[in-house]
Amino acid sequence: DPTQQSIKIKQVFNMTTGEATDAGSMLSSFIIVFFATALVFLLLRPRDGGRATQAQNRGESVQGVSSSASRDNTNNSSSPSPKSQRDTCTRTPSHLSAASAALAHSVGANLLVDGLIPFRHTKAAAASSRSDADQAAVNRKERARVLTRLLMEDEGVSPSEATMPPSKGGTLLVAVPVDDAGCSHLSRVLYLLATYYTLMVVVAVDTKFSVQTDRDALLQKLYQGDLTSDILPEHRIVTSSTITGRVAFARQLQRIEMLLEFDAEVRENLSRFGHRVVLYNNSKLPASNSTTVSMLGQKLL
Numbered sequence: 001d002p003t004q005q006s007i008k009i010k011q012v013f014n015m016t017t018g019e020a021t022d023a024g025s026m027l028s029s030f031i032i033v034f035f036a037t038a039l040v041f042l043l044l045r046p047r048d049g050g051r052a053t054q055a056q057n058r059g060e061s062v063q064g065v066s067s068s069a070s071r072d073n074t075n076n077s078s079s080p081s082p083k084s085q086r087d088t089c090t091r092t093p094s095h096l097s098a099a100s101a102a103l104a105h106s107v108g109a110n111l112l113v114d115g116l117i118p119f120r121h122t123k124a125a126a127a128s129s130r131s132d133a134d135q136a137a138v139n140r141k142e143r144a145r146v147l148t149r150l151l152m153e154d155e156g157v158s159p160s161e162a163t164m165p166p167s168k169g170g171t172l173l174v175a176v177p178v179d180d181a182g183c184s185h186l187s188r189v190l191y192l193l194a195t196y197y198t199l200m201v202v203v204a205v206d207t208k209f210s211v212q213t214d215r216d217a218l219l220q221k222l223y224q225g226d227l228t229s230d231i232l233p234e235h236r237i238v239t240s241s242t243i244t245g246r247v248a249f250a251r252q253l254q255r256i257e258m259l260l261e262f263d264a265e266v267r268e269n270l271s272r273f274g275h276r277v278v279l280y281n282n283s284k285l286p287a288s289n290s291t292t293v294s295m296l297g298q299k300l301l
Contacts, residue, residue, distance in 0.1 A: 119169035185297025
C-alpha cells in the first residue's frame with residue numbers, strides 16, 4: 001500500500017534525524033565540558049609550582065655541594081664562592097680615586113669614556129688637589145714653563161697654537177726614547193703632565209728590547225720622585241720598536257688633544273690625519289752631575 005510505505009519512510013527519516021540530532025548534542029556537550037575543564041585547570045593551577053620546584057632543585061644542589069665541599073677544596077676544582085665573585089666584581093683599577101671607586105661600588109657606575117678612566121676620577125687628579133699651596137704653586141709654574149717651551153720652541157707650531165695648550169683632563173700622548181729613561185728631569189716632567197692631563201707614554205725601544213725581561217727595569221727608571229704607578233699607571237706606558245708602531249698606537253687612541261714627539265717622521269705621518277703634534281728634538285745638554293738630561297727634561301731647566 002503506497003500510503004503505508006510513505007508512513008514507514010517518514011518514520012525511518014525521523015529516526016535518522018533524531019539520532020543525528022542526539023549525536024550533535026553529545027558532541028557539543030563534549031566540547032563545552034572540555035573547554036570548561038581546561039579553564040578551571042588554568043585558574044586553579046599553582047602559579048609558584050615551577051619556582052618551588054626550581055628552588056627545591058637549587059636547595060638540593062647546594063646541599064650536594066656542601067656535602068662534598070671538603071673533597072672539592074682538596075682537588076681545587078670547586079667553583080668560586082659568592083663572596084669571591086662579589087669581590088671580583090667590585091675590583092677597581094689601582095689608579096682610580098677612592099671617591100670614584102666608592103661611587104662605582106655603590107651604584108655600579110660606568111666611569112669609562114672612550115675606554116679610559118677620565119682624569120677627574122683618577123688619583124692623579126686627587127694628588128694635584130691635595131698638594132699644599134706652596135707645592136701647588138711650584139707645580140703650576142713648572143708645568144707652565146714646560147708647556148710654553150714646548151709650544152714656543154717648535155717652529156712647526158703656529159703662533160695661534162702656541163698660546164693654546166690642551167685643556168685640563170685632555171688626553172696627551174708623549175713619546176720618549178728609551179735612552180732618556182732614568183733621567184730625573186724626565187720623570188718630573190711626566191709627573192707635571194700626569195697630574196693635569198690624561199697622560200699616555202710610548203717609549204721608543206730597539207729591536208733587542210724584550211717586554212718579558214726588560215720592561216720592569218724600564219718602569220723602575222721612569223718611576224722616580226713623585227711619579228708612581230698611582231699617578232701614571234703601568235698600562236699607560238707602552239713600548240714600540242718602530243715608527244710605524246708609534247703612528248699606529250696614536251691613531252688607535254680617541255680624542256688626543258696633543259702629541260709630544262721627538263721624531264720628525266712620526267710627526268709628518270700623524271699630521272696627515274689631523275693630529276696636533278709638537279716636536280721636541282733639541283740636543284742633550286750636560287747636567288751638573290755630569291750626566292745627560294733627556295730631551296724632554298731640558299724643557300724643565
